[in-house]
Amino acid sequence: MRYVTLVQLFDHPITQKFVKRSGMAHAIACAYHAFRLAQEHDVDPDMATKAAFLHDIGHYTWYRDGQWDYQLYKEYDIHAIKGAERAHKLLIRLGEHPRVAKEIALAILLHTDSYLPEGELELKPLQYVVALADEADEEPGGEHHYRTIADERARQMLGELDKIVEAAI
Numbered sequence: 001m002r003y004v005t006l007v008q009l010f011d012h013p014i015t016q017k018f019v020k021r022s023g024m025a026h027a028i029a030c031a032y033h034a035f036r037l038a039q040e041h042d043v044d045p046d047m048a049t050k051a052a053f054l055h056d057i058g059h060y061t062w063y064r065d066g067q068w069d070y071q072l073y074k075e076y077d078i079h080a081i082k083g084a085e086r087a088h089k090l091l092i093r094l095g096e097h098p099r100v101a102k103e104i105a106l107a108i109l110l111h112t113d114s115y116l117p118e119g120e121l122e123l124k125p126l127q128y129v130v131a132l133a134d135e136a137d138e139e140p141g142g143e144h145h146y147r148t149i150a151d152e153r154a155r156q157m158l159g160e161l162d163k164i165v166e167a168a169i
């Protein structure tokens with residue numbers, strides 16, 4: 001059983017504010033990739049799609065003189081840490097099962113290693129699927145963060161994905 005749907009997440013003001021900041025089109029594309037990858041890797045599609053949808057919810061806008069500054073981002077960004085905490089709080093507020101909320105938060109925390117000291121991370125299958133889903137939608141120069149999608153279309157695509165996930169569990 002699912003406690004929280006993608007559409008419920010989409011409708012929440014926290015998601016509207018922070019997922020839109022990092023790119024709603026990217027978040028939805030990743031959620032779809034995550035569904036496919038979850039099937040391939042025998043991972044729970046409910047957790048994979050929600051984690052992928054929320055994986056960039058912690059993004060901060062690194063601007064210098066009105067321009068996005070990739071150097072600042074590379075050096076100081078901790079969006080995975082912030083995102084894990086933000087997604088966890090949102091999921092719990094919406095009534096998510098605490099076990100699921102924790103798994104999703106951990107997958108978000110580990111979807112990138114850009115903020116971690118050098119070394120190899122051994123990812124669990126769910127965490128690996130979310131990292132792969134993000135990579136699958138990446139465009140050079142971070143362009144994937146700037147693709148746009150109309151609210152109505154976004155909500156409709158998530159509603160469709162909700163149905164596909166429900167049918168698969």
Ligand SMILES: [Fe+2]
Pocket residue numbers: 026055056134
């Ligand atoms: Fe991403």
